[in-house]
Amino acid sequence: MTITAGAPPRLGTPARLVVAFLTGGVIGTSLAAFVCGCVLQKVPLVVAGLALPTGYALLFFLCGLPRRARERAVAPRTALAVIERREAVGGESSDVPVRFELSVVPDDAPAFRVEFRQDVNLVELPDYRPRGIVVVQYRPDRPWKTRIVKRPTPEWEERAAVARLDSVPGPAMNGDPVESGAGDLLFLLGLLLGAAAVVLLLRADLFDADDKAAPPTPSVSSSSSTTTTTTMTSATGTVTLGPSQSMLDRGQLRAAVESLTQAADKRRALTVVVQDRTLTVVFSPTTVRTSGFDLTSLPYDRVPALVENARTTLDVPAPRNWQLTADGLTGAITLRVVVTGGGHAGTLEADGRGKVLRRDGS
Structure with missing residues (x-):
């Protein structure tokens, strides 16, 4: 057998771009459906927001079975x-x-x-x-x-x-693929289009809900050195960091969550979504009985290690984007870290204490 030095064969460029676009679309659609379902108090939308990424991950896993079987042979x-x-x-x-x-x-x-x-x-x-x-x-x-x-x-x-x-x-x-911004741009495009499609389909219900309820004026706080922005609505809270900051910085994630819990009078949360410079918390509706979870119970000190663990142990070439989701709809808190890069995606799952339970894509 002749071994030729150079870059290894990889998934064709069109296929990688399609996977990047679909992955972004699924994440954007599911997140928008989940948030809109919580705002409108529609259980089917909440369930769809949780089921869509699960089904997509299962399909991605099944499609990769023949390749993994050939590799094991x-x-x-x-x-x-x-x-x-x-x-x-x-x-x-x-x-x-x-x-x-x-x-x-x-x-x-x-x-x-x-x-x-x-x-x-x-x-x-x-x-x-x-x-x-x-x-x-x-x-x-x-x-x-x-x-x-x-x-x-x-x-x-x-x-x-x-x-x-x-x-x-x-x-x-x-084995690292050649860096290219096309996949990242298509991932972002799919993310925006998926979220926009859900919002446009539900715009009538969303605007009616805004008319019936007197939403609080969004509070925005910023400082000249950190340019941190905090936005609160009746159902969600968002913290956006400046370009020189990251949620993985020591104590940054805990401080961002505490700024939201103070503004929300320590309400319980349905889900928490963390990206490099963005934190989004979906709070439990005050009119619906739901378990939710206490935001102070999250293992903040374990988050940077979990993200690094996912970047290094999952079989995702040149990981560029990551997202951590914490939810407690079933009672116990579950942490999921999704890492994407080079048209591939992998998931690491941990319990509420930050202990790794399983990996998908390693």
Whole structure:
């Protein structure tokens, strides 16, 4: 088998763009339907807002079954490799993500150069020094999915101890897709069109509800240094941060939620949606009996770690966008982190304490 260095084969550009547009449309439609259902107190709309992304994720999973079956049918191979370069790219725990560049020399196939990222324990990091020989496993059909074997068999460990390997010339393979703004633009377009379609279909009911109820004047607060904007209505609260801020900054998410709970007199919430610079809270209607949940019970300190976990462990190439949703309609709080990038999407689910329960797309 001939291995050609360079970018790996990926889903065709038209298909990736279509998936990005559909994903944005589903998220925009479901979020708008859920919010409008809460405002209009229409249970079918609320259910549709929750069922639509679930059905889309299930369809996405089923469509990927043939591909995953083909991948499982290909057995990984073991080979020796020489470390050309290593670079720790972050991490605050004992396991840190490290970017490796290796020259892999299989016994029965052409050698190739590959670049990938793998978590390594801080204690074991000195064992992976440049020009060191390691044992790796790779997929013949996708050599860019190479991984270092941390505990090789005695036979391979002995071979690695005495081997002398030369560097492989040329560029390194990398599974990350080429950055392109077209997918992100279509994702945003689908998000806006999906939300706009729902609002236009329900505009009569929404405007009637606004006429019958005297909505409070939206309160907007801003400062010259942070340019944080807080908007409150009868059913929702939104906090938008300035361009130099992020909800993942230490204490930022908790402060944003507290600004809404003070304005809403500590009302219970139906759902919370967090993006990089936006927080949206849908409050429990005062006229409908519903369980909801206390906003102070959310694990705010765990949110940055959950987002980073989703970015690094889900099989989403070049993750660019993320969204965390917390809801407690069934009683227990559930956290879902959706990461998108390169026409792919993955979901990480955690409980109300921030403990990861499952991953979809890893």
